[in-house]
Amino acid sequence: MLVVSACLVGVNCKYNGGNNDNEKVKEFLKDKEYIIICPEQLGGLTTPRKPSEINCLDGRDVLCGNGKVISCESVDVTENFVNGANESLKIAQMFNCDKALLKEGSPSCGCNLIYDGTFSGKKIPGKGVTSALFIENNIEVFSEKEL
Ligand code: SF4
Secondary structure (H helix, E strand, O other), rough: EEEEEEEHHHOOOOOOOOOOOOOHHHHHOOOOEEEEHHHHOOOOOOEEEEEEHHHOHHHHHHHHHOEEEEEEEOOEEHHHHHHHHHHHHHHHOOOOOOOOEEEEEEOOOOOOEEEEEOOOOEEEOOHHHHHHHHHHHEEEEHHHHOO
């Protein structure tokens, strides 16, 4: 059983009210059982919402309390991101998911890349908060870019 970022299958849960609908993802999921999540919505953020970025190394540091997630308007949304990661983990474990297909680049779902915290569009190696929590709990994460 897989857990999948909801925006990848066309749910309008992205910060700007859109989605990241991906044909390759839908083809990959065709014969599989999966459940969709949006950690940022599960953490209580609205859609649309202001974009946010991690202001430290990556999601692992946020989970350790060594970093924050900050919106482009300088609002600290760390608690929403951590709560959303915990709720996502609860769902993944409830459905015995051992793998997660997550949206690359997101501060929640990024598997290999995240934005660098400067809102300049620059990506750096790192994991989103939910992705990091999944890995800590033995759920294998991979992105749509790795299909
Ligand atoms: Fe997609 Fe994850 Fe962002 Fe939700 S939090 S919109 S599922 S990338």
